[in-house]
Amino acid sequence: MVNTQLINPKSIVVVGGSDNIQKPGGKILKNILDGGYQGNLYVTNLKSESVQGIKTFADVTDLPEGIDMAVIAVAAQFCPKTVDVLAKQKGTKAFIIISAGFSEENEQGADYEQQIVKTINEVNGCLIGPNCIGVLTTHHNSVFTTxxxxxxxxxxxxxxxxxxxxxxxxxxxxxxxxxxxxxxxxxxxxxxxxxxxxxxxxxxxxxxxxxxxxxxxxxxxxxxxxxxxxxxxxxxxxxxxxxxxxxxxxxxxxxxxxxxxxxxxxxxxxxxxxxxxxxxxxxxxxxxxxxxxxxxAKELKGENIAVITHAGGPAVMLTDILSEGGLKVPSIDGAKAEELLNKLFSGSSVSNPIDFLATGTAEHLGFIIDACENDFDHIDGMAVIFGSPGLFPINEVYAVLDEKMRTCKKPIYPVLPSVVNAKGAIDEFLAKGNFGFSDEVNFGKAISKVYQTPIPQPIIKDEQNVDVKRIRNIIDQQSDGYVAPDVVQSLLDAANIPRVKEFVSNQLEELLELVKIVGYPVVMKVVGPVHKSDVGGVVLNVESDEQMTDEFHRLMKIEDAEAVMIQPMLSGLELFVGAKFEPGFGHVILCGLGGIFVEVLQDVSSGLAPLSQSEALTMIRNLKGYKLLQGVRGKEGVDEHVLADVVERVSRLLECSPEIKEMDINPLLGKGKKIVAVDARIRIEK
Amino acid sequence: MVNTQLINPKSIVVVGGSDNIQKPGGKILKNILDGGYQGNLYVTNLKSESVQGIKTFADVTDLPEGIDMAVIAVAAQFCPKTVDVLAKQKGTKAFIIISAGFSEENEQGADYEQQIVKTINEVNGCLIGPNCIGVLTTHHNSVFTTxxxxxxxxxxxxxxxxxxxxxxxxxxxxxxxxxxxxxxxxxxxxxxxxxxxxxxxxxxxxxxxxxxxxxxxxxxxxxxxxxxxxxxxxxxxxxxxxxxxxxxxxxxxxxxxxxxxxxxxxxxxxxxxxxxxxxxxxxxxxxxxxxxxxxxAKELKGENIAVITHAGGPAVMLTDILSEGGLKVPSIDGAKAEELLNKLFSGSSVSNPIDFLATGTAEHLGFIIDACENDFDHIDGMAVIFGSPGLFPINEVYAVLDEKMRTCKKPIYPVLPSVVNAKGAIDEFLAKGNFGFSDEVNFGKAISKVYQTPIPQPIIKDEQNVDVKRIRNIIDQQSDGYVAPDVVQSLLDAANIPRVKEFVSNQLEELLELVKIVGYPVVMKVVGPVHKSDVGGVVLNVESDEQMTDEFHRLMKIEDAEAVMIQPMLSGLELFVGAKFEPGFGHVILCGLGGIFVEVLQDVSSGLAPLSQSEALTMIRNLKGYKLLQGVRGKEGVDEHVLADVVERVSRLLECSPEIKEMDINPLLGKGKKIVAVDARIRIEK
The missing domain is CATH 3.40.50.261 (Succinyl-CoA synthetase domains)
Incomplete structure (x- = not known):
């Protein structure tokens, strides 16, 4: 665990510090010194009595006790011993090893690395590196880079x-x-x-x-x-x-x-x-x-951006990219807009983008920002694009920008395109602690990306009648491999995932009784052969006892036929929900529409288990074929909340069954609020 | 037309040149002077006798004759007169008007602008602007900006x-x-x-x-x-x-x-x-x-890029983005690779990315580039990523890069990430006439974009039996609006676009004769009502004379029924080809798959007429649903070349019929090499 000795050490030793600032050991010492480190600074160096104005110690054993942190820049082979002395004799709790030559290089190095970690763990210390550039905190600049x-x-x-x-x-x-x-x-x-x-x-x-x-x-x-x-x-x-x-x-x-x-x-x-x-x-x-x-920037509380500019082109490009990214550049009008327009040069526009022309002044910019902050309630944030053709300095404009960024509650995003002409003004503006973007389109992409990333929602565990105990019982009894169809069904039932009613029998009479529960038309499938369709083992739309009798006899003659299964003949939108166990990550759950959507368009949404209802809904809404779920051309769609329930129940099932390494419900037929699993596969690996 | 007087004027007058270089008229003169303009330079200024060391003329009338080009920076109201004098009395043929206040501002300004253009046209001169920053050529710096x-x-x-x-x-x-x-x-x-x-x-x-x-x-x-x-x-x-x-x-x-x-x-x-x-x-x-x-950069002749780096991270990100953009970062191995590896520090990798480590030298970079240039034949270009952690100068490395960019035949793309640490070295490198990228991912996107934009193909007009004369005859006889169904058919026939056989009659006996040509099963449609389906006016899969008789009587009873049409009942993939006339651009031709592909996924390819066979093929191959055309899951697809023929014929039809403002063949049914238009609409506006 990172400790306070690493963040804010009272004392630091640079092991292998030198005068050569073109080498890591010299440069890191220089950076610590230049950063005005406030604690006690020690240096070890075999050859010089002092480096960079600091008296050195020839060896770490010579150091006083009670050194919080060590920066180590000596060859890998010397590191285990150095760490040992510091950790056990000098009370050092934080180590930054910048030297290379450890596990990234060879086995000997990996061995050094292990010894060091063992030593540091023994004193409950912390180690950054090896083979790194170091650490920077507000208390010390322990990196060898600039x-x-x-x-x-x-x-x-x-x-x-x-x-x-x-x-x-x-x-x-x-x-x-x-x-x-x-x-x-x-x-x-x-x-x-x-x-x-x-x-x-x-x-x-x-x-x-x-x-x-x-x-x-x-x-x-x-x-x-x-x-x-x-x-x-x-x-x-x-x-x-x-x-x-x-x-x-x-x-x-x-x-x-x-x-x-x-x-x-x-x-x-x-x-x-x-x-x-x-x-x-x-x-x-x-x-x-x-x-x-x-x-x-300050928190952007909505999606409406005012684009403020003195140059048309970048404002147009920014408006394009914001619109594409889901943000809005809404019209601005009304009495307050007129009032603002009257304060600007003739020819200006306030309709958003707000263009105050190439001749626009710092004062104008102030008026515009104030109006966006105070008068235009529907504006949530402002992007200000201001550069220079190189005629005169624009520091005054940037001074207004600086002041308004400090005082306004709404976020202001400065786009400063004149990286050559206004370099001085930009540097001055940034030196005051501001940030700025050089390219409006890259800024637009960045803010859209932030806007499109929702903050994580709490997972509210609706119990949903998922019978965890029963699931565990079933899983515990399974051995590795694909689970038998009846066990799959039991698991779906225990997880409360609706499935198609189906019955299996090798007795015609029994099936003729069972069909009364299912109701015609039914699908008949041979049980036994693996690739049922290929051997003619699936019959759709069986509508009468007579037809069932004929087909039963035909199916039972197929090689390996053991029995016949009947299911109701269902219609609806083909969907699927699946999952794959990714080591370390857990279950990645996938869902989507079947048929061409998955086969041709690879239209699949993914989410990491456990999934909340809202995450499942987001997955569903991100599907390219989402409109089909909503229903198109008068065709009934599928209730997205019911589908989200199924996804969530799959997530609950997986959550209590880490042994499930693969799972597929495909197809899942949906029509309105009715969704049923027609076929499913589950593979277990314990 | 732009003329040589604009590009390489023997003499220039700056009208309204001044000493104030914070104003356009002063700055543009300064830029011309700073640029070392070689011709005769004149300045007009009402108030000063000389500006920026040049003796001025009070008015353009005072200027000598034979001034090639004028840069005008006086208020809009004075411009028409100024231009008139220069054009008609001084022989000026090129004008750059940087002043604003013309058509972009108000009607008065638009009027000035028209007068100016008229005058310049009269002397066959050329005008850039007004309201612009000017023109830069290798002969003169006539812009007021930096x-x-x-x-x-x-x-x-x-x-x-x-x-x-x-x-x-x-x-x-x-x-x-x-x-x-x-x-x-x-x-x-x-x-x-x-x-x-x-x-x-x-x-x-x-x-x-x-x-x-x-x-x-x-x-x-x-x-x-x-x-x-x-x-x-x-x-x-x-x-x-x-x-x-x-x-x-x-x-x-x-x-x-x-x-x-x-x-x-x-x-x-x-x-x-x-x-x-x-x-x-x-x-x-x-x-x-x-x-x-x-x-x-030099011409990239293939898709294989060697990523050369001394830092892993940027190489990984670049490899990611190149792969995503359709370029390749292929493995490098074999004896020559071993040979190269032996010249680098231990721990380097040449398998591509070629990583010669943080400690890698300028000499190493030279070895690597030489090997990519001479030994690794499958490499088409090199991206070299080299920055600095700030320890020592890297000018030597960039000197090698500079030399190799000059001498190598394969293109080298330098990525120079250390915009702070190596600023001096980068500036020196660029000052030698080189280019460089600061971000590897932005470079990767740019090169992918270039790679993905094909050069235009010549349009080979395969006559394809498109009967242009017949098409023109038909079009000439039409008045504005949607064209009658039989005329649409004639146009399709003249353009040699295969269409479904269909017959219309209000006599049952006649239809019963005609069906022998079409062959059962057929589709019957009522003729007369606009929304046929809504009034029950479409019957699919009519299989016998008896059924046709029944349906005929039913259809003819529908309000507005005039006759009944019969078509063969076809199956196949639903496709469409359409076009819209975009003023100025001409016909934008669209094609795609029907059903959900167009309705839900907006999967439409577009191209500008006239289209060549290869452009039509590219459009088809860019469809998200392209795999369906190739055939999936054992289902027969559609021959893309036959579909491309149809697209090309539509293009030929439109090419000789600019009066067609909208056209739709939807659906177009396709199966293998057989594609037929089932329904089509054409709107004419003359």
């Missing part, structure tokens, strides 16, 4: 599975004015991985003190359940989380694996996990930084 | 419908190392619009001298046919064109209209036009600049 972004408690907590990528993300971030509260590069994650750091941030979350923005860069998800638990917990506490999970494609996974040695998680499961947790999923560094900048 | 990008003949020709947006696009471009050959801001397009400038670039294209990269920013397309003609012509000559057309959404169109007063073109038609021309469609400034940078 840039060191502004560190403030309103900034983002950033945890990265890759050191170089962390650097590049910070570089992308600082140019947008992104601030940080902490940065953790977990390297080999020998003891603390991304998940453990997130756990710490969750468990120590203080609504008054903690940052509300978390950024993650992941190449593998080693502990999906832990990630889900703490990400969704933090988001429920009011945090916002955005993450890149690299390695989505097959080729990309290969790249990620060769890079980190990690096994690629199924991307569908990753996606389902992120959606369940409420994590905004990003696919690149720039995108992550743009989303993080959106997070830094 | 930045002035590097101007070289290998650079892009950039034509923009918006001045401010042109500035912001240049700012986005120069930070990626984008060079320009010319920049035209067309302002109000009073005489020359984007289309006319493109026409000039096409007609004067010189394979040895002209730039091969064209960039467009459009808010409206006033002359679609001209745009299509010259864009596709340029692309066929080896050029690459990328364009942003803003105003795609309804709200965005409103924004564009209020901005430019232009009518929004249907976005489907815009999309179809771009695809037909081979224009790479972009949706934002950054994206346009990224695509332009991709254009600047």
């Amino acid at each position: 840039p060191i972004p502004p560190l403030e408690k309103e900034g983002a907590d950033f945890i990265s599975g890759s050191g170089a990528t962390a650097v590049f993300i910070m570089e992308a971030g600082v140019s947008k004015g992104l601030k940080f509260n902490s940065v953790y590069s977990v390297g080999n994650s020998a003891q603390m991985g991304v998940e453990e750091v997130l756990e710490y941030l969750d468990e120590t979350f203080d609504p008054n003190e903690s940052s509300r923005i978390k950024l993650l860069y992941l190449e593998s998800i080693n502990k999906p359940a832990k990630l889900l638990k703490h990400a969704s917990s933090l988001i429920r506490k009011g945090c916002k989380i955005a993450a890149v999970k690299a390695g989505t494609s097959e080729a990309g996974s290969r790249a990620a694996s060769s890079h980190t040695g990690a096994l690629a998680s199924s991307d569908v499961a990753v996606d389902a996990l992120f959606r369940k947790a409420g994590i905004v999923r990003c696919y690149g560094r720039e995108e992550l930084a743009d989303v993080a900048a959106v997070f830094m | 930045p002035i990008p590097p101007l070289e003949k290998e650079g892009a020709d950039f034509i923009s419908g918006s001045g401010a947006t042109a500035v912001f696009i240049m700012e986005a471009g120069v930070s990626k190392g984008l060079k320009f050959n010319s920049v035209y801001s067309v302002g109000n397009s009073a005489q020359m619009g984007v289309e006319e400038v493109l026409e000039y670039l096409d007609e004067t294209f010189d394979p040895n001298e002209s730039s091969r990269i064209k960039l467009l920013y459009l808010e409206s397309i006033n002359k679609p046919a001209k745009l299509l003609k010259h864009a596709s012509s340029l692309i066929r000559k080896g050029c690459k064109i990328a364009a942003v057309k803003a105003g795609t959404s309804e709200a965005g169109s409103r924004a564009a209209s209020s901005h430019t007063g232009a009518l929004a073109s249907s976005d489907v038609a815009v999309d179809a036009l771009f695809r037909k021309a081979g224009i790479v469609r972009c949706y934002g400034r950054e994206e346009l600049a990224d695509v332009a940078a991709v254009f600047m």
